[in-house]
Amino acid sequence: MSRVEIVQVKAEEAGMRLDRWFRARYPQLPTTRLQKLLRKGQVRLDGKRAKANARITPGQQIRVPPLPDMAQKPAIKGPGAADAEFIRSLVIHKDKAILVLNKPPGLAVQGGSKTTRHIDGMLDGLKFESSERPRLVHRLDKDTSGVLVLARTRKAAAFLGQVFQGKSATKLYWSLCLGSLRPAMGVIDLPLGKSGGPGGERVQAGGAGAKKAISEYAVVETAGNRASFVILKPVTGRTHQLRVHMSAIGHPVIGDGKYGGEACFIGGLSFKLHLHARSITLPHPAGGKLHVEAELPEHMRKGWQALGFEERADFDPFADE
16 A cells, blocks of 8 residues: 655646546556545545546645555557567657658547557657657548648647647648549538447438538549549548548548448459548648648559549648638
């Protein structure tokens, strides 16, 4: 059994929830045990009773009651040398607060029941000179490639969390979509809701519990009635939003069998999903703006070449909005 401790909150812990602070400092303490200590008032914040969701600030004093001697949880196994080298090869921007990766298609951001290799499991390989493990601040679908932003510090994670929640990040996606899309620019305002389904998590347009979802699109080039090079700008951030929206208007993303069926697989093009998070522009924690652009994956570059489309750097058809 440990003794009572009075622990001062550090600057890098600013804004953390109290329960998450305990989880970081005392990983061996079960959540149920912590909740009981909070209910009984044995945990104090500046001498006062506190709730699990209380936000802490630098300099505050946290009373940590005697904790039972418990075996430490086994350490999370970090990435092997090969995975560490691989994840570092994906870095396309690095500064003191932010890392940006160009995520390849087919690699999940986080694990699941059948997913053992994922970005989250390799983040220790991206510490570089820092002692902190980078943190995920947004997500990409497993089969979507492109820009993925990571926070290098807790402070940066809190800042970027507000950026993505407040929709002050501008994301542009490049896609190949089925058919010739008209008009050349438009807005898709179609609520989306989850519907489950035998293939795992699935999203549908409309239905009970559907939430507001808005996407903008701009057609750059077309290859007859076969396919269109479309730049997509999500205004909201629902699961599978761009894929479901494009399918709903009759022009699903090439390679998206989940929402477009067999018609999405056309001769001469890869059967992989042709959706790529091309660029992001967002406020930087240190001030100013950060703009990062990710190169197309190989299967999409070949698609562009096969259809005679031009790959244009830093092209934003929505710039004059």
